[in-house]
Amino acid sequence: MSNYRLHLMLCSGTACQASGSKRVKKALEEELKKRGLDKEIVIVETGCNGFCAQGPVMVVQPEGIFYQKLTPEDIPLLVEEHFLKGRPVKRLFYKKPAPAETIPYLKEISFFSEQMLIVLKNRGLIDPENIDEYIARDGYMAAAKALLEMAPEEIIDEIKRSGLRGRGGAGFPTGRKWEFARSAPGDIKYIICNADEGDPGAFMDRSVLEGDPHSVLEGMIIAAKAIGANKGFIYCRAEYPLALKRVDIAISQAREYGLLGEDILESGFDFDIEIYQGAGAFVCGEETALIMSIEGKRGNPRPRPPYPAQKGLWGSPTVINNVETLANVPKIILNGGDWFASIGTEKSKGTKVFALTGDVNNIGLVEVPMGTSLRTIIFDIGGGIPKKRKFKAVQLGGPSGGCIPEKYLDTPVDYESITELGAIMGSGGMIVMDDRTCMVDMARFFLRFIQEESCGKCTPCREGTRRMLEILDRITEGKGEPGDIELLEKLSYMIKDTALCGLGQTGPNPVLSTLRHFREEYEAHIYEKRCPARVCKALIRFEVNEEICKRCGICYKKCPAGAIEWEKKQPARINKEKCIRCMTCIINCPADAIF
Amino acid sequence: MPKLTIQELKKIKERAQKGIALREGKAKVKITVHMGTCGIAAGARECLETLLEELAQTDRTDIIVTTAGCMGMCSSEPNITVEMEGQPPVIYQHMDSNKTRQVFRRHVLEGEIQTDFALARGK
Numbered sequence: 001m002s003n004y005r006l007h008l009m010l011c012s013g014t015a016c017q018a019s020g021s022k023r024v025k026k027a028l029e030e031e032l033k034k035r036g037l038d039k040e041i042v043i044v045e046t047g048c049n050g051f052c053a054q055g056p057v058m059v060v061q062p063e064g065i066f067y068q069k070l071t072p073e074d075i076p077l078l079v080e081e082h083f084l085k086g087r088p089v090k091r092l093f094y095k096k097p098a099p100a101e102t103i104p105y106l107k108e109i110s111f112f113s114e115q116m117l118i119v120l121k122n123r124g125l126i127d128p129e130n131i132d133e134y135i136a137r138d139g140y141m142a143a144a145k146a147l148l149e150m151a152p153e154e155i156i157d158e159i160k161r162s163g164l165r166g167r168g169g170a171g172f173p174t175g176r177k178w179e180f181a182r183s184a185p186g187d188i189k190y191i192i193c194n195a196d197e198g199d200p201g202a203f204m205d206r207s208v209l210e211g212d213p214h215s216v217l218e219g220m221i222i223a224a225k226a227i228g229a230n231k232g233f234i235y236c237r238a239e240y241p242l243a244l245k246r247v248d249i250a251i252s253q254a255r256e257y258g259l260l261g262e263d264i265l266e267s268g269f270d271f272d273i274e275i276y277q278g279a280g281a282f283v284c285g286e287e288t289a290l291i292m293s294i295e296g297k298r299g300n301p302r303p304r305p306p307y308p309a310q311k312g313l314w315g316s317p318t319v320i321n322n323v324e325t326l327a328n329v330p331k332i333i334l335n336g337g338d339w340f341a342s343i344g345t346e347k348s349k350g351t352k353v354f355a356l357t358g359d360v361n362n363i364g365l366v367e368v369p370m371g372t373s374l375r376t377i378i379f380d381i382g383g384g385i386p387k388k389r390k391f392k393a394v395q396l397g398g399p400s401g402g403c404i405p406e407k408y409l410d411t412p413v414d415y416e417s418i419t420e421l422g423a424i425m426g427s428g429g430m431i432v433m434d435d436r437t438c439m440v441d442m443a444r445f446f447l448r449f450i451q452e453e454s455c456g457k458c459t460p461c462r463e464g465t466r467r468m469l470e471i472l473d474r475i476t477e478g479k480g481e482p483g484d485i486e487l488l489e490k491l492s493y494m495i496k497d498t499a500l501c502g503l504g505q506t507g508p509n510p511v512l513s514t515l516r517h518f519r520e521e522y523e524a525h526i527y528e529k530r531c532p533a534r535v536c537k538a539l540i541r542f543e544v545n546e547e548i549c550k551r552c553g554i555c556y557k558k559c560p561a562g563a564i565e566w567e568k569k570q571p572a573r574i575n576k577e578k579c580i581r582c583m584t585c586i587i588n589c590p591a592d593a594i595f
Numbered sequence: 596m597p598k599l600t601i602q603e604l605k606k607i608k609e610r611a612q613k614g615i616a617l618r619e620g621k622a623k624v625k626i627t628v629h630m631g632t633c634g635i636a637a638g639a640r641e642c643l644e645t646l647l648e649e650l651a652q653t654d655r656t657d658i659i660v661t662t663a664g665c666m667g668m669c670s671s672e673p674n675i676t677v678e679m680e681g682q683p684p685v686i687y688q689h690m691d692s693n694k695t696r697q698v699f700r701r702h703v704l705e706g707e708i709q710t711d712f713a714l715a716r717g718k
Binding site for chain 1: 598607618620627644
């Protein structure tokens, strides 16, 4: 193995595969073979590198040179120039938008250099389908320590000392959850990994499972020893084929080494893991519904208490932890709870992985210490808003969360601060929105999602969210009436107070948080019949503001209906009889002059 | 395959670490073969292969072998630069397979600069 002089770390996460990394791999293999370099240069397929927007990406080690947006056509040149002659190809480097600059080294790209990796420490460094590479980077050493040297109480103490809190959204202290399950009576206990990630725009858990599946297995082994479980389940949605495949490979490799099964590492402890594929219902991410689903029943939540830690899967004490929570566990056992507690803020320890997406330059997977400001994440790591547009808000926590406007951008990211602003940390979806986003329309999108995913068991969620959606539909269609805002608020609070599970209780959050920070937009829709962001079609007049119009004629050239009258140096006019209200002029107008 | 013990797990770790050490950026020695067209024509490819063979025979995980373009002194090719942590780089000239082997064993492994083949001491 050691006589490879170059390791080509080619990303094969879902995003890079979708943009063609498999074809790039094939081209690389062929070209290396042709040049007789295949004995000295190895291609390693890694999990998600994180910089998904630039895919397919590849890092050339040992130099750490970062190539982006590779195509099979680039490969012959790349192999000859860089891999044979040692001249890295500048054309394929990362280009910083402003001030314009090309950056060859991964560690100098601000997207990477501002991050702190704990959960993702193996990102892009190992082949997720090779257990030996995981072991090489301290893999399974924490499990060995927990199984051979630590008593269950000591493990729980270490986790409690670390201050680790659940990364699935609610932020419940992990150590305490384990303690409840440990002290609950019963011979049979279970540990479940919740990989039913369903928020629109979130992909943290998927990336961890794809890129470092063994870290989750190891976390589960340690949790199992702590609570006294001999059987674990990974509940992962069937829409994650690559994650499922890699976890499946990881489990069989771990079994082959005896790291799962009977008498692990001669410790006398037995533990095995099974994958349970979910059908993709959002509500099954709720822990009681998830348990029902594994039991083979319809995924409906049930009232708590009893909490799963007391009465969970098949009535036995069960710990349900999120993927990222479990991936943190081996690092805490290995480095100590105090080390972990030294990172982050007073009440939120460690790091958090975010899926950064939406109107932001560097879309991708980001891990930062708790307490990092939203501004750092969006502007330093994320590279700001594309096309010189203005930042408007960031949506955190998916459909259960809320949005945060510009004036709170310096808020440190931790559970409490985010909750104070009316959003939630959630599992880590972070959707950035620019000034072309209508907040009423955005709230409607998330509410529709909740409404469609509502399981229908309790009335407040089933009926209440439908009524709210109807009101929002009306407002965006220009039929909003005075009193609608108050009605929305009343319904929201009622649903929050009376819904059975987390889905319903948090469902109105997108409406409440947009009402809190962008009430004037609702008012403009209802009282002035105007959509300030020009998104809601029914409220757009399709007229040109002649004072702002640049007289450039772009709308004239783009209009598919020939509805625009324009002559050089004259402002444009829209002929309403011909206009088909297709939005093309609005999207293309450089001056935002059409309203 | 039989069940692992903790000793066997540690052995796997050691063995696998060697394979991935290169990715972790902890190298202490960097050997650069200058592979411009001139270098390749003068035989740099053989020097590179020799280095990789030699490296495979050692247990060292902190040595990396890499390539770079022409240095601009085409008449002295093949050139090899040896950079050891804390020392100025040494550039060797007119290398071939045997000289490369000697440089690897005596300079890289034992720290004795082979002045006979050296062109210059860089900064």
